[in-house]
Amino acid sequence: MSLPFLSPRQVKIGDAAAFAGITPRAIRHYHAIGLLPEPERGSDGRRRYGYEDMIRLLWIRKMADVGIALDDIRAAFSAGQDGDDGIAAILERVEESLAEQEAQVRRRRAAVQRMRTEGSRMGLLSDFVTDRFRHLPEGSLRQADLDSLLVTERMLGPLGAAYQTDRFILLATHPELRAESDRITADEEALDDGVAVDDPRVARVAADWQAFEKTLEAAATEAGLYEDDDMLEAWDALHPPTADDGKREPGSMSLLEAVGKMPYDFSPARRRMYELIQQTY
Structure with missing residues (x-):
């Protein structure tokens, strides 16, 4: 219902701002950008x-x-006397934007709930990765294992991390493999202590890793890991053929390229070790 008794009344900017729930400064801004016509002034x-x-x-x-930009409101008003057509189009865009924001909030809430349920480190990984850990006893995985998976998933995606997941499953369930892995890892880290590139230890550690990887692959095959299509895909992502083979898939990553994506530098001796390992793939 119209209120004709309000029509002839005119108010000052402060009263108008208070009525609309905004500030006089906002009204002046509307005038400046052409959103609200300048009214007549009194005596x-x-x-x-x-x-x-x-x-x-x-x-x-x-x-x-509701989130409509002032420029869009001005354009809607300019579309017609009431701007209904222009406003309808803008509202449709805003509704789409709000729907996407709602979807993002749902995804974030799901991620937070998952982190609370799984634990902060486990919950940071994708379901595809952590689902492979379900059968392991609690505490089987080391904190460093989960941290390493987080880095791998960042570089190679869930499939690449899933391959490494099965690696950690083997280490968690085979103490002798875990002990050998720890030994070689310690030898590798020692290469950062000023070891020369041509030091015999570089080639020895590379050879130890190559032999260990073959042992690990045999254990994985015996355990029935890597048999599903997803895991074969993950293996290809982590161990792509070299460029010389002519079989390397676009977007795949060599061992050296993966090392180059790490947020820190390796010593020349350690990089040489990776080069020697890479030559076998």
Whole structure:
């Protein structure tokens, strides 16, 4: 129902702002950008706002509250006397944007709930990776294992991390393999202590890793790991053929390229060790 008794009344900018729930500064900004026409001024030189101005201010306030940009509101008003057609199109875009924001919030909540359920480190990994750990006794995995998986998933995606997941399953269930892995890892880390590139230890550690990987692969085959298509895909992602084979898939990553993506530098001796290992793949 219209309120004709309000029509002839005109108010000052402060009263208009208070009515619309905004500030006088906001109204001045609307004038400056052409969103709200400048009203006539009274005998005292001050702006006076009438009923139609109030309606326009309420429109602006309501649309801004739902996330419509002021430029879009101005364009909608310019589309017609009431701007209904332009506003409808803008509202459709805003609704799509809000739906996407809601989806993002749902994904974030699911991630938070998962982290609380799985534990902070386990919960950071994708379901595809952590689902492979379900049958392991609690505490079988080391904290460093989960940290390593987080890095691998960042570089190679869930499939690459899933291959490494099965690696850690083997280490968790085969103490002798874990002990050998720890020994070689310690030898590798020692290469960062000023070891020369041509030091015999470089080739020895590379050879130890090559032999260990063959042992690990045999254990994985015996345990029935890597047999599903996803794991074969993960193996290819982590161990792509070399460029000389002519079989390397676009976007795959060599061992040296993976090392290069790490956020720190390796010593020349350690990089040489990786080069020697890479030559066997």
